[in-house]
Amino acid sequence: MGRYSKSKELHDRACGSIAGGVNSHLRAHQVPHPLFFCRAAGARVWDADGNEFLDYTLSQGPMILGHSPPAVVDRVSAAMRQGQLFAAQHEAEVTLAEKLCDSIPCAELVRLSLSGSEANHVALRLARAVTGRPLFLRFEGHYHGWLDDLAVSVSPTPDQHGPRENPARVAWSAGQRASALEDCVVLPWNDLDLVRRMLERRADDIAAIITEPVMCNRGCVPPEPGFLEGLRKLCDQYGALLIFDEIITGFRLARGGAQEFYGVTPDLATVGKAMANGFPISALTGRRKAMELLARGMVMHGGTGNANIMSVAAALATLEEIEKGGREFYRRLFARGQHLMDGLRAAAKSAGLSVLVQGPGPMFHMGFTPLRRVVDYRGTLRYDRAKYNRFCAAMLDRGVWLIGRGFWYVSAAHTDQDIEQTVAAAAEALKKL
Ligand SMILES: Cc1ncc(COP(=O)(O)O)c(C=O)c1O
Incomplete structure (x- = not known):
């Protein structure tokens, strides 16, 4: 039994009745195949095979307070x-x-x-x-x-x-x-x-x-x-x-x-x-x-x-x-994002990889490119997407769920410990690349 075999089984079944097995095309490109999830709480989600993941997709953005607050x-x-x-x-x-x-x-x-x-x-x-x-x-x-x-x-x-x-x-x-x-x-x-x-x-x-x-x-x-x-x-x-x-x-x-x-x-x-x-x-x-x-x-x-x-x-x-959190809500969201961005940059540097991490913090983008800055769409075409897909797969195997196109969301439920765990997983995954 593979790590994602139940998801694979469900995806194959889904393809019999749902066009492409997904109800939004933007979900079709998950590596190795679309996953099925059963439960989500705070910064974590659990898939049909019982794997636990730290979640930086935030369901494509909405879960700013984390899951199931x-x-x-x-x-x-x-x-x-x-x-x-x-x-x-x-x-x-x-x-x-x-x-x-x-x-x-x-x-x-x-x-x-x-x-x-x-x-x-x-x-x-x-x-x-x-x-x-x-x-x-x-x-x-x-x-x-x-x-x-x-x-x-x-x-x-x-x-x-x-x-x-x-x-x-x-x-x-x-x-x-x-x-x-x-x-x-x-x-x-x-x-x-x-x-x-x-x-x-x-x-x-x-x-x-x-x-x-x-x-x-x-x-x-x-x-x-x-x-x-x-x-x-x-x-x-x-x-x-x-x-x-x-x-x-x-x-x-x-x-x-x-x-x-x-x-x-x-x-x-x-x-x-x-x-x-x-x-x-x-x-x-x-x-x-x-x-x-x-x-x-x-x-x-x-x-x-x-x-x-x-x-x-x-x-x-x-x-x-959000109102109850006041200024502190955003101060923490930005700080967590910054902490994660800095950690990813450092991990890439020590793996000898050219990575660009840019964005304000509550959301940001990571991609493999020698460019120091990207300012428009055509700049983004210089990212090595195949390599990022391999990175996503390696992170998934280490319990971190990412959006395939390089976009990361951070929620109010992510803790400093979660960020450390993520950076450690990234350091391993990047070395493997
Ligand atoms: C900037 C932006 N505008 C509009 C949309 C469309 O929103 P919806 O998927 O809710 O139709 C999205 C969805 O990702 C988005 O990111």
Whole structure:
């Protein structure tokens, strides 16, 4: 019996009834095959074979408090006994909206949805309606969700991506609407000059710039000094809306997200993931002037499951835990992340491997490359992904579960001891590479 044999058996069975054996394509690439899990608590998860892992995937980000925190689980259990979904109003959703307006700088009004993709979808619809312009400007390598409008130039290969100054618009999926490509312009991240030139030429067409404030999904690339501020100024100058996709950075870098952390306030921002510690919810938040179009019903947004009792209760419990932690909550999250990043760098150095670890701390990226810095998507193509896959497999065998593309999340449940254990496992795994 192999270490992951029960998972393998279940995966083979799953392939008989679930397309590809997974219900999100992003789960398909786990090495050696998708794993099945039975239980999760704090910073740990247990798979179907009984293996215990320290978890740095945080379920692709949501579990900022760690798994199964009593404050969230108890609150949801109590709330759902009174009802699960009214598809009508209840007081807790108002309390949650007030909390979002209180903590997120751009939030004067909000609308709740279930996923990040939906929140971004409505953000773009709103931006087009507010400005009367058809296009939006997005950045190569940024992930804003899987829907047609959003999934353009997410991970183009070198033979697809075209010249750096004028990247090709590349569909993410077969069957994607061709007009989705025509509805956007794509530029490299962190090059303000190219953004300026594009707006000078096409201001009358561009409704919005949508950006992750940190290019989380590819390389966890921070904004260059002045880049976000520059986008803000250009949007003001040319009458486009600035949209921050804070699905990852929201509640992770600060209570007010990246906009608080970097001191740049967008017109609209979307949050999700960490907002409810694993329950499905997202929010579009924004300036009243833009959000009024939703308020007046000119821009349509719907969803049967929006503001369901469980997700709202989970969000309230999560945000209250973060509030209770105060400044100390983020100080510790950043410190743990920094500790881990430093440990990984040191382990790679002593193994004689060229590794780049970059990011703010609560999330970061690790990859094998001789580069000292990566500033845009094309830089991330210089990472040796095959080697990272081997590293992930070696870490899995040592009880550490990682996201295959090099992204690490740290939760409030990770302890200094967990970090030491992880760095020790990494030192062994890196030496083996
Ligand atoms: C930055 C960003 N935006 C949007 C999304 C889409 O969110 P969802 O998977 O909830 O649709 C993701 C998901 O990973 C994301 O990382």
